[in-house]
Amino acid sequence: MTGPVAIAARRVKWEQRMFWRNPPAAAFTFAFPLMFLVVFNAINGNSRVRLPGGSVRFAQYYVPGIVAFGIISACYTNLAITLVFRRELGVLKRTRGTPVSPGAYLFGLVGNSLVIALILSALTTVAGVVLYGVQFPGRYLGLAVTIAAGAFCFSCLGMAVSALVPNEDAGPAIVNFAIFPLLFISGTFGAVDDGSGLARLAGLFPIRHLNQLMIAVFSPFTHGTGIVLSDVLVIVGWGLAGLVLAVTRFRWEPRQARS
């Protein structure tokens, strides 16, 4: 079978194999969120955070934030750095010289990110429930929609950012530098007051919205699915903007001439 769907599915399989064969990169993608999970819980474990409807222990706020961060780590950071690396080493150019469709190839990469995001979300949730006594009220639809929106958005942004990075040495620095300030002001590592200027600034970007969706999905005070349409729309909108940038700026050939 060589239909586009079959090729895309096999691409995901190969991407998975390559991902796990490169332990430092895999560890980086996984270790960051899990390390933050442990460290920030150790620091803030006894504090309480106000949510709509009441206050919760820090972990109940923080674990869903780290699930969101895991999606960002898997889709945005991992994808962007992988793409820059492959582009600069000429792997993408070589691939372009074969009949595989660009769509199937990129689907393989995005699909791989999604698989990693799912594993990371599950690990974080289980760790949260087992180690920190976090409640997960079984809002699977809300969880699925939030993960899907986040994975779409941050995969597109990862592809877009990769197009802006000039070379593979600069990859990790630029990719991380673009995201970490936003993670902090978006409340990933600690609550930022809703009415504050910082919160309003963060509200322009997708991370705070993803974070709040995930917290609502986990919150014991939420009624219904936890899905807030306005948050989903901001996230998907950013994804579409990233997709446009990625499509118009994406390069298969190295930016730096090698000799």
Added chain:
Amino acid sequence: MHAISVTDLRKSYGPFEALRGVSFDIEAGGVVAVLGPNGAGKTTMIEILEGFRFRDAGRASVLGMDPARGGSELRERIGIVLQESGVDNYLQVAEVVRMHAEYYRRPRDVDEVVDLVGLTEKAKAKVKTLSGGQRRRLDVALGLIGDPELLFLDEPTTGFDPTARRQAWQMIGSLGRLGKTVLLTTHYMEEAQFLADRVIVIASGRIVADGTPDSIGGRATAAVRIRFALPPGLAAGDLPVAPTSIGGDGQVLIETLDPTEVLHHLTGWAIGRDAVLDGLTVDRPSLEDVYLSLTGADGRDEDAA
């Protein structure tokens, strides 16, 4: 039908004209070498034919398709070995080849191709553990896995040691004999001489010579050079044939279009006098001599991509 047909191909990068009107046809089957100094336009030309770059003007047809628009249909039928391009480092050799096989509708057998490039012993080795020469052979394997009718090889043996180069030549030569068309670029005269049925020399974006390795640049009809040491005690005036030049060390050079008769006179004269023509050699300009005279005047100092 021609495997490749190119008419008045032109390409500029800003003010630099990389290709200034290149035309040639290549029949299906056999090995064609494109020779030329760095910056002559070899890679620009081959990458236009591969579909990586777009021409500014002129016509190009590869297997009957426009390479700028051939897309995956064309890429099913060609194999590309780029000058340099990475591979996914953490996969094993056979895995990379199998992954690429899945890109094609009718790929060749993976083990067969790995064997063809001499990497069977390394089939389970991770790509990042390969030597430079082994990496290059993997490049060739990936170029062949789709069972292409036409294979582009951009400097396939640059950086090889002499033994590895010989092995690569055997392999490329065998492709030509299988009826595939191979278009290769190279800096190495011996490579063109050994492999190619036809040599196209490019300098400064133009074709300056085109022919078989033995006839190119008038090699077949060029003056034959006869060289020997002037026998002791004799002067240039004693020779039966007027020499073209005599070096300070007494080395005589005679260039002639009629070597049979000149040699007959010369050797008859020497035997009659009991003289010895020390270091007697008879040759024609080498491919390298021809190449240097064709490209030496221009192109040598240009160093653009």
